[in-house]
Amino acid sequence: MTGFRTLRYEAAEGVGRITLDRPERHNAYDRTLVDELHGLWRDLRFDDSVRVIVLTGAGDRAFCTGIDRDEVVPQPGSPFMVDDPSERLGPKAAGLWKPVIAAVNGMACGGAFHLLGECEFIIAAEHATFFDPHVSYGMVAAFEPTHLSQRLPFGELMRMSLTGTAERITARRAYEIGLVSEVVPGAELPDASDRVASLIASYPPAAVQGTVRAVWAARDMSRQQALAMAPSLVSLGSLAKNEQEDLFRSRPGEWRAR
Structure with a gap:
């Protein structure tokens, strides 16, 4: 590159x-x-x-x-x-x-x-x-x-x-x-x-990319088509339950208003 x-x-x-x-x-x-x-x-x-x-x-x-x-x-x-x-x-x-x-x-x-x-x-x-x-x-x-x-x-x-x-x-x-x-x-x-x-x-990349794909689907497809696609995206991009729980416990509680 x-x-x-x-x-x-x-x-x-x-x-x-x-x-x-x-x-x-x-x-x-x-x-x-x-x-x-x-x-x-x-x-x-x-x-x-x-x-x-x-x-x-x-x-x-x-x-x-x-x-x-x-x-x-x-x-x-x-x-x-x-x-x-x-x-x-x-x-x-x-x-x-x-x-x-x-x-x-x-x-x-x-x-x-x-x-x-x-x-x-x-x-x-x-x-x-x-x-x-x-x-x-x-x-x-x-x-x-x-x-x-x-x-x-x-x-x-x-x-x-x-x-x-x-x-x-x-x-x-x-x-x-x-x-x-x-x-x-x-x-x-x-x-x-x-x-x-x-x-x-800093967030898990598959979850981020799956979210990007889901939101663009909501923009480009009908509501029902995007919702029908959502379960597959959730399954493909989400961490296992125990990994989610580990992140939940380790993430700091700070946030920024904008």
């Missing part, structure tokens, strides 16, 4: 840290970044030492601003087929069911929602902003709002999709409407994301 041209990656104590590393392009992605990130997501499925991943962008101006406008993507001649590198961008598209926390450190717009839509939750710096520029440039916003359709109230999603570059959702507003789970000063973002990642990494 070395030799990347567009990413930085490090791992320690159960937490992998991925940084989109094209700050001169506001961390916009090209096909090289998509290929490298997709390959990294796939490799992380086999690395049992990494239990949680934190995803962020280089610098403090942008998390990711979508696909690089200078990137040329050849398209099939048929109007019924589209070659979209963005569909390979997120962790779920790579079959990764380890939790991914997005640490948004600036602008997040357009194609960035392919990533944010497949992360478990978002922690944002106070200066972070969210917007979708598609309609401002005469393009239909379709994939991006679909990724956010169950993370934002309908009216908020529609307003962001239709106002384009003229409005941006602040980190505070994103927190109020449920897109973001926590807002912190920019300088504290790495520590805030690492704190919760390390906490999750």
Whole structure:
């Protein structure tokens, strides 16, 4: 997991840290970044030492601003087929069911929602902003709002999709409407994301991954389908009863309000 041209990656104590590393392009992605990130997501499925991943962008101006406008993507001649590198961008598209926390450190717009839509939750710096520029440039916003359709109230999603570059959702507003789970000063973002990642990494990984799979099933399936799947996930991911009891006795009682 070395030799990347567009990413930085490090791992320690159960937490992998991925940084989109094209700050001169506001961390916009090209096909090289998509290929490298997709390959990294796939490799992380086999690395049992990494239990949680934190995803962020280089610098403090942008998390990711979508696909690089200078990137040329050849398209099939048929109007019924589209070659979209963005569909390979997120962790779920790579079959990764380890939790991914997005640490948004600036602008997040357009194609960035392919990533944010497949992360478990978002922690944002106070200066972070969210917007979708598609309609401002005469393009239909379709994939991006679909990724956010169950993370934002309908009216908020529609307003962001239709106002384009003229409005941006602040980190505070994103927190109020449920897109973001926590807002912190920019300088504290790495520590805030690492704190919760390390906490999750301290729990039994099969229980964590089974929970991730269950909650995504509840989002993507009907309620009855997700409930029918639940017993299998519980059986596969839960520790034996005596191991659960050992953890119950050994866990400290401290907790943090947020």
